[in-house]
Amino acid sequence: MNRILIIDYGSGNIRSVYNAVKKVSSKKISEIKVSSSANDLKKCTHIILPGVGAFEFCLRGLKRKKLLGCLEEVVLDNKKPFLGICVGMQMLATKGYENGEFSGLNWINGEVRKIKTGKQKLKIPHMGWNNLHFKRKTKFIKQLLRKIEFDKNKEVSAYFVHSYNFNNKNQNEKIITSNYGGEITAMISKDNIIGTQFHPEKSHYFGLAFLQTFIEQKD
Secondary structure (H helix, E strand, C coil), rough: EEEEEEEECCCCCCHHHHHHHHHHCCCEEEEEEEEEEEEHHHHCCEECCCCCCHHHHHHHHHCCCCCCHHHHHHHHHHCCEEECHHHHHHCCCEEEEECEEECCCCCCEEEECCCCCHHHHHCEEEEEEEEEEEEEHHHHHHHHHCCCCCCCCCCCEEEEECCCCEEEEEEEEEEEEEEECCCEEEEECCCCCCEEECCCCCCCCHHHHHHHHHHHCCC
């Protein structure tokens, strides 16, 4: 049975993520917990790291809760399925450049920099619904597309709220993109690690299917 842990480290949006996960939970899920306990991290099977706020602020929250060492153990060593949402994805980068230069977790090689909209003078933050473009058909994506009964002739969209973009070095790790004055990295993936710039908990039918696909993965 899968046990889902949503990490509470002082960032917002915890309740909406919890409610969305609870909505799509099934008999395969024995527990959904919101916690900042290292002991709970070790016991869970799936980890969700939400993120609202600045890159460095969220990293400080993880450090303040003394979770970094345990996170690396369960995600990098034990290979438990991990999902980072919004800034929770951005923190996976090597460096972030929001209000200065800061080191990230460096789980996925790349840099988080302010969105460039070119000559289009689009509003920052990028806020609202935007179409998704599936770049790579990973096992996860294939399962997701079957769940949403994907029709290539129809558009799929998700909800975004962000001012910074994850520029990853390895293009094979860029799974879904969107466009907002240029390419936006919407989903990255490496081994057991997934990150989404969009908010699945706010993305209605598609977002709920995304979360269900994640929490039903085997660890």
